[in-house]
Amino acid sequence: MSSGVVVDQTVIEAFNDIKLKKRHAYVVMMIKDKKKIVVESLGDKLPLNCSQSRNEDIFKGMKKAFGNEPRYILFDFCFTRPNQTTAQKLAFISWELFPKNDNNNDDNRVTASNQFALPVLAYLMWTQHWPVTELRSIDREARKIICENGGKHPLSSTAMLYLPRDKGGRGLRSVQQEYKLTKIKSSIKLHQNSDPTMRLVQKFEERAIEKGFTSLIKEACKYTEELGTSLTLNYPNPSCSSHQAPNISISGKKVKGYLRKSVTEKLLEEVKCELWHRRFLCATWQDKDLSGDECFNWLRDWKSAPTHTITGLLELYEQLTPTRVYTKLKTGTSQGETTCKLSGGATETLTHVLAWCPALAQSKYLDRHNAVLKVLFFEVCKELELVDSVPPWYSLVSAKPVYESSDAQAYWDVPVCTDEVPIGKKMIYASSKDALKKCFTGLNTEFQCTDPAEFQHSELVKEMVQKDRV
Numbered sequence: 504m505s506s507g508v509v510v511d512q513t514v515i516e517a518f519n520d521i522k523l524k525k526r527h528a529y530v531v532m533m534i535k536d537k538k539k540i541v542v543e544s545l546g547d548k549l550p551l552n553c554s555q556s557r558n559e560d561i562f563k564g565m566k567k568a569f570g571n572e573p574r575y576i577l578f579d580f581c582f583t584r585p586n587q588t589t590a591q592k593l594a595f596i597s598w599e600l601f602p603k604n605d606n607n608n609d610d611n612r613v614t615a616s617n618q619f620a621l622p623v624l625a626y627l628m629w630t631q632h633w634p635v636t637e638l639r640s641i642d643r644e645a646r647k648i649i650c651e652n653g654g655k656h657p658l659s660s661t662a663m664l665y666l667p668r669d670k671g672g673r674g675l676r677s678v679q680q681e682y683k684l685t686k687i688k689s690s691i692k693l694h695q696n697s698d699p700t701m702r703l704v705q706k707f708e709e710r711a712i713e714k715g716f717t718s719l720i721k722e723a724c725k726y727t728e729e730l731g732t733s734l735t736l737n738y739p740n741p742s743c744s745s746h747q748a749p750n751i752s753i754s755g756k757k758v759k760g761y762l763r764k765s766v767t768e769k770l771l772e773e774v775k776c777e778l779w780h781r782r783f784l785c786a787t788w789q790d791k792d793l794s795g796d797e798c799f800n801w802l803r804d805w806k807s808a809p810t811h812t813i814t815g816l817l818e819l820y821e822q823l824t825p826t827r828v829y830t831k832l833k834t835g836t837s838q839g840e841t842t843c844k845l846s847g848g849a850t851e852t853l854t855h856v857l858a859w860c861p862a863l864a865q866s867k868y869l870d871r872h873n874a875v876l877k878v879l880f881f882e883v884c885k886e887l888e889l890v891d892s893v894p895p896w897y898s899l900v901s902a903k904p905v906y907e908s909s910d911a912q913a914y915w916d917v918p919v920c921t922d923e924v925p926i927g928k929k930m931i932y933a934s935s936k937d938a939l940k941k942c943f944t945g946l947n948t949e950f951q952c953t954d955p956a957e958f959q960h961s962e963l964v965k966e967m968v969q970k971d972r973v
């Protein structure tokens with residue numbers, strides 16, 4: 504299976520036991536570590552001549568054992584026919600892949616699609632020929648459902664949905680793209696196989712091209728071209744090479760990884776072409792000061808992140824927050840004014856709201872900034888023995904204006920004047936150079952201390968103040 508989920512031997516045994524030998528009323532299976540389908544629990548044998556109501560009780564009992572986690576269940580149903588005879592039927596249930604409550608997070612939903620729904624189709628992709636337009640419409644339907652359930656902004660970029668999560672996407676797999684990849688892989692496999700029967704199939708496909716029929720080989724070549732790659736199908740060493748580097752041929756086990764990478768690159772290119780959406784995303788990918796690989800770690804590692812949180816944050820990245828500029832220029836739902844509703848002056852763009860707006864700078868920014876700086880401030884004060892304990896980051900305690908001891912002073916929101924200019928509000932002075940140095944190195948910040956006597960005049964203070972104002 505392309506999803507990498509394998510079926511454990513115990514599942515096969517349990518299946519035979521329930522199907523052929525009627526040893527259990529049910530088998531509950533689960534996916535362990537996203538890798539393996541294993542048996543979670545087995546029901547007792549059904550009582551002799553089990554009635555429908557007794558059967559229902561067994562079902563309810565089984566249901567209690569697991570909450571909203573996805574499960575696969577084989578259940579032996581007993582029911583009364585219209586003619587009052589009792590019948591028994593084994594049913595397969597794929598349990599609660601999309602429950603409505605909040606326990607089911609975004610990661611689970613994407614997993615559900617990638618690992619449960621897609622393999623059902625993927626299995627057939629190796630042998631069946633499907634018109635790409637049909638597959639495209641499956642993708643479109645899937646996106647529609649995601650949009651309708653608040654998983655995606657209706658105007659957000661489609662490519663973003665399919666980008667890997669560490670690039671800021673959602674990691675969904677497109678049915679259409681999977682189909683194309685499968686065709687490429689199967690034609691490569693066909694040209695690696697030395698089995699004489701497979702050589703016949705290969706000949707058959709080659710003949711189909713000559714006759715002008717649809718052929719696996721022709722399709723595969725077309726799909727690799729779409730990924731900016733050429734496919735060379737030589738028996739027994741088929742290979743592919745990127746258009747950018749035609750001399751480097753990729754073959755064997757490397758092909759699979761290479762193709763995935765090309766798909767990601769194609770999606771990245773698509774996002775880069777989207778004038779409206781790309782702005783912050785491209786800035787994030789290109790910023791040398793940010794580690795591009797870690798920027799979106801939260802999306803990959805925060806497994807329980809609710810969908811609405813992710814959707815909301817990605818709307819910020821894609822500039823889809825309904826600012827005045829957005830409603831006038833992007834959606835056209837408003838006319839006229841684009842100036843900021845709060846401050847009046849500048850244009851109401853997302854950047855303005857997030858980082859510039861002077862109306863917000865008075866209050867909201869300061870609150871946010873102080874909440875972060877407070878943590879650092881208390882740590883330093885503790886180190887200098889100005890306070891006894893550091894309140895936790897989430898506490899509502901705010902710093903007092905002045906903390907003083909014989910060797911150190913700390914000011915919070917107190918204007919301090921130097922000879923030239925009034926600077927700063929949040930300051931820490933210490934009489935001992937070492938003490939201060941220790942604090943700052945201990946806190947692992949960029950601040951390096953010079954002589955405490957010079958400290959208040961140094962560039963460093965200005966730097967600190969500047970940082971404070973950001």
Ligand SMILES: [Zn+2]
Pocket residue numbers: 843844845846847848849855859860861862863
């Ligand atoms: Zn403003």
